[in-house]
Amino acid sequence: MTETCIDLDQLDHGRFSRWPFSQECCLTCGICASACPVSGVDGFDPRKLIRMAGFGMAESLVESRWPWICTMCAKCEQLCPAGIDIAELIRQIRGLRDRDKVPGILHKGLAAALKTGNNLALPKEDFVFILQDVAEEIAQEPGFTGFTVPIDKEGADVLTTIHNKLVNTHTEDLKHWWKIFHAAGENWTIPSDNWEGTNWGLFTGDDESMKTMVGRIVENMHRLKAETLLWPE
Amino acid sequence: MPGRPRAGSWIFCKKAPENAAHGSFRRTSFQFISKPAAPPGTGGSRRRGIPLTRPALILGNSGCAHQIAQGLADAGTPVILATADRGKNGLPAPRRDSARVEIVTGATLISCRGGPGGFDVTLKTDQGPYPYHVSGIVVAESTRRRPHTETYGLALSDNVWSLSQLTAALNDEAAARAFASQTVVFLTGLFAESQPLIAREAMAACLWLQQHGAGTYLLTGNLKVAGEGLEALYRQARQAGVVFAKFSASRPDIRQEPAVQILFTDEVTRQGFRIRPDRVIIEEAILPGAPIADIAACLGLHTDSQGFLQTGNVHRIPVFTNRPGILAAGPARMAQDARGDAVDAANAVSQLLALSRAGAIEADTRAQIHAGQCIRCLTCYRLCPYRAVILNGRLSVDPDACQRCGICAAECPRGAIWLPDLTQAVVSSRIQNLRKTCDPGPGKPFIVAFCCSRSAVLARDMAADQGRGLPAGLGVVEVSCAGGLSLQHLLAAFQNGADGVAVLTCHPGNCHSEHGNLLAKQRVSQLHEWMSGIGLADERLLAATLAANMGTAFAEALNGFAARLQTAQNKAGRPPREPVPG
Numbered sequence: 001m002t003e004t005c006i007d008l009d010q011l012d013h014g015r016f017s018r019w020p021f022s023q024e025c026c027l028t029c030g031i032c033a034s035a036c037p038v039s040g041v042d043g044f045d046p047r048k049l050i051r052m053a054g055f056g057m058a059e060s061l062v063e064s065r066w067p068w069i070c071t072m073c074a075k076c077e078q079l080c081p082a083g084i085d086i087a088e089l090i091r092q093i094r095g096l097r098d099r100d101k102v103p104g105i106l107h108k109g110l111a112a113a114l115k116t117g118n119n120l121a122l123p124k125e126d127f128v129f130i131l132q133d134v135a136e137e138i139a140q141e142p143g144f145t146g147f148t149v150p151i152d153k154e155g156a157d158v159l160t161t162i163h164n165k166l167v168n169t170h171t172e173d174l175k176h177w178w179k180i181f182h183a184a185g186e187n188w189t190i191p192s193d194n195w196e197g198t199n200w201g202l203f204t205g206d207d208e209s210m211k212t213m214v215g216r217i218v219e220n221m222h223r224l225k226a227e228t229l230l231w232p233e
Numbered sequence: 234m235p236g237r238p239r240a241g242s243w244i245f246c247k248k249a250p251e252n253a254a255h256g257s258f259r260r261t262s263f264q265f266i267s268k269p270a271a272p273p274g275t276g277g278s279r280r281r282g283i284p285l286t287r288p289a290l291i292l293g294n295s296g297c298a299h300q301i302a303q304g305l306a307d308a309g310t311p312v313i314l315a316t317a318d319r320g321k322n323g324l325p326a327p328r329r330d331s332a333r334v335e336i337v338t339g340a341t342l343i344s345c346r347g348g349p350g351g352f353d354v355t356l357k358t359d360q361g362p363y364p365y366h367v368s369g370i371v372v373a374e375s376t377r378r379r380p381h382t383e384t385y386g387l388a389l390s391d392n393v394w395s396l397s398q399l400t401a402a403l404n405d406e407a408a409a410r411a412f413a414s415q416t417v418v419f420l421t422g423l424f425a426e427s428q429p430l431i432a433r434e435a436m437a438a439c440l441w442l443q444q445h446g447a448g449t450y451l452l453t454g455n456l457k458v459a460g461e462g463l464e465a466l467y468r469q470a471r472q473a474g475v476v477f478a479k480f481s482a483s484r485p486d487i488r489q490e491p492a493v494q495i496l497f498t499d500e501v502t503r504q505g506f507r508i509r510p511d512r513v514i515i516e517e518a519i520l521p522g523a524p525i526a527d528i529a530a531c532l533g534l535h536t537d538s539q540g541f542l543q544t545g546n547v548h549r550i551p552v553f554t555n556r557p558g559i560l561a562a563g564p565a566r567m568a569q570d571a572r573g574d575a576v577d578a579a580n581a582v583s584q585l586l587a588l589s590r591a592g593a594i595e596a597d598t599r600a601q602i603h604a605g606q607c608i609r610c611l612t613c614y615r616l617c618p619y620r621a622v623i624l625n626g627r628l629s630v631d632p633d634a635c636q637r638c639g640i641c642a643a644e645c646p647r648g649a650i651w652l653p654d655l656t657q658a659v660v661s662s663r664i665q666n667l668r669k670t671c672d673p674g675p676g677k678p679f680i681v682a683f684c685c686s687r688s689a690v691l692a693r694d695m696a697a698d699q700g701r702g703l704p705a706g707l708g709v710v711e712v713s714c715a716g717g718l719s720l721q722h723l724l725a726a727f728q729n730g731a732d733g734v735a736v737l738t739c740h741p742g743n744c745h746s747e748h749g750n751l752l753a754k755q756r757v758s759q760l761h762e763w764m765s766g767i768g769l770a771d772e773r774l775l776a777a778t779l780a781a782n783m784g785t786a787f788a789e790a791l792n793g794f795a796a797r798l799q800t801a802q803n804k805a806g807r808p809p810r811e812p813v814p815g
Contacts, residue, residue: 004505005496005505005506005507006504006505006506006507007506007507007508007509008450008476008506008507008508009416009448009450009508009509009510013448013474013476014474017472017474024468024471024472025468025471028479028501043503047501048501048502048503051499051501051502052502054476055476055499055502057502057504
């Protein structure tokens with residue numbers, strides 16, 4: 001129990017009442033708290049969080065780090081007998097923080113992606129160069145003579161995004177599935193702009209940014225008239 | 234040959250006119266009247282089989298009472314509705330509201346004699362006592378409320394109200410507007426268990442206040458939502474913004490001076506909170522109405538611990554009391570919602586209709602009091618659970634009220650009362666027949682089990698249906714109530730060759746005759762105390778309580794008893810069976 005005593009009637013109990021997650025149905029049964037893998041860390045658990053939301057204790061919720069150590073496994077949500085979207089509610093609490101207080105590099109990467117189309121702010125030429133460099137290495141392997149990486153190919157059946165680490169620290173990992181495409185004779189392509197496969201708007205509770213990033217991928221699909229989206233993230 | 238008791242065993246037993254059931258009678262110095270006098274008020278015409286439609290009497294002015302009146306009137310039965318309330322115009326005189334319903338205001342019950350089908354009731358009114366002759370009576374007095382001020386350590390004041398005070402105020406739009414933007418805290422179930430009627434009123438009031446701009450809180454122990462629509466009402470209240478806090482391990486600290494303040498630790502967030510409300514609403518206990526205590530005393534009705542007119546006895550469901558012909562319905566029976574009241578009203582109507590149309594009575598097998606031997610000690614009058622003993626100079630038994638429990642016969646110090654089916658001669662001959670038909674085989678015990686018809690006999694049937702093995706030498710003597718078993722009956726069983734005697738009754742609190750099972754237990758205890766003094770090992774007598782659905786327990790009790798008797802027999806090295814006196 002904390003030392004300070006809060007004036008309950010001074011809180012805005014309706015602060016979260018318009019959120020569509022059914023949190024007012026909570027019976028405080030505690031099943032969520034039993035299932036949660038980080039229950040008890042910092043003295044928090046999903047049940048306590050939902051209760052605080054019901055009281056309208058917005059400041060405490062936004063300042064706490066617990067909504068950020070939530071793993072988003074959603075076991076709480078799956079088991080909740082009242083059908084409360086607990087994980088989604090936690091994500092929205094994340095979205096209430098000032099962006100400069102978002103932990104780690106999550107927002108920094110997102111901001112870069114919104115500005116440049118990818119988390120690393122990697123320029124287009126460099127991106128294309130890296131892809132072609134890896135393609136050349138593949139072409140030297142037996143059975144892959146003539147291998148090229150199709151960039152911005154119109155009318156491809158499969159369009160794929162690229163996780164930024166694959167053109168940063170893990171470029172070798174590109175080779176495995178490119179070889180499969182080649183052996184299968186797949187008709188595929190990579191867009192040279194807005195190719196980013198991660199979407200940190202999801203993690204930071206930033207719905208607008210999340211929409212923007214997704215919108216760009218859809219644009220790519222339309223532009224290149226692709227049939228199928230492959231989004232390995 | 235019927236068994237003759239030995240001299241020594243009669244010391245503690247009562248004489249009975251043992252041959253009365255067979256018709257012949259030993260004449261002595263008293264006068265024997267072959268038929269009991271007809272109790273007053275029943276009317277000879279009914280006895281000759283002419284049905285009459287007599288009015289039914291309703292005591293109370295509740296919604297349930299009015300529903301019963303309506304139901305009876307619709308069915309063609311005249312009704313008298315009596316209430317202590319006074320008419321709107323202040324005149325307490327009885328007036329006729331419709332052809333069949335007579336309303337008596339400013340009335341209280343003074344006396345009631347007679348039995349089902351014919352009660353003579355006297356009501357006190359401002360114009361003096363009024364007699365009424367009714368077929369049946371139903372009590373349907375409204376409940377009353379008592380705020381839990383002491384329980385919560387608060388006093389009613391400008392800003393501390395009872396729940397009823399609030400609900401009355403909310404009916405007035407202007408007063409209700411006064412609550413807008415106020416902080417209102419409701420308290421329920423925190424220091425004593427609450428109940429669904431209170432939960433409904435409190436949540437409905439919270440919802441209304443919240444919808445009209447107040448900030449409401451409900452601090453509760455267990456929230457009693459076991460009622461129609463209450464879970465939905467809870468959800469609605471939550472959605473409207475009512476804040477609920479439930480307390481299991483701790484309680485809020487509620488102060489009234491100098492201003493109302495509530496401090497508590499929320500058990501889920503473990504956070505300390507304080508509320509300084511504009512108003513606190515305390516819940517209430519729902520209790521039987523004020524007239525009920527006197528009505529119960531006057532009519533000899535058993536009440537529960539709160540004073541409602543129905544105990545937990547299963548035989549009283551749905552609207553019965555311990556007295557045939559007298560019913561308890563709606564708020565007189567328990568605190569329940571409108572639907573419960575309506576169901577009770579329907580049940581009461583159907584029972585009262587049957588009473589008002591009662592026709593000829595079948596063969597009279599009820600208890601009979603021998604006027605010449607009766608010394609008017611009034612033991613039977615006081616003990617009869619059905620108030621079937623009528624005192625009118627002489628004591629007699631109302632055949633319609635008598636339920637043949639036999640308690641009066643077993644308790645009468647003069648043996649002046651008998652039940653035709655339960656005389657010692659009849660019971661002895663039944664046991665002798667059982668001895669012949671239930672031969673257990675050499676060396677195995679013959680057990681006489683006196684079984685109450687409403688529990689043990691049904692349990693025995695269940696055990697048989699389930700294929701549970703019962704002792705081979707088991708002979709069951711069915712009695713309508715174990716309260717009718719006297720020491721004579723128990724000794725007669727031993728005298729007629731029983732190795733073991735079992736007395737199996739209903740559980741405490743569930744005896745149709747209220748205390749028949751307790752009386753039976755007392756008699757068994759008495760016999761246990763001194764039976765070894767007359768050469769009967771006390772392990773040969775067993776008492777147990779059962780319910781009708783306890784087939785397994787019945788089998789276990791009797792098989793265990795048989796095994797113990799067998800062991801005792803084996804130890805003694807010879808059958809301990811008393812020789813059947815010739």
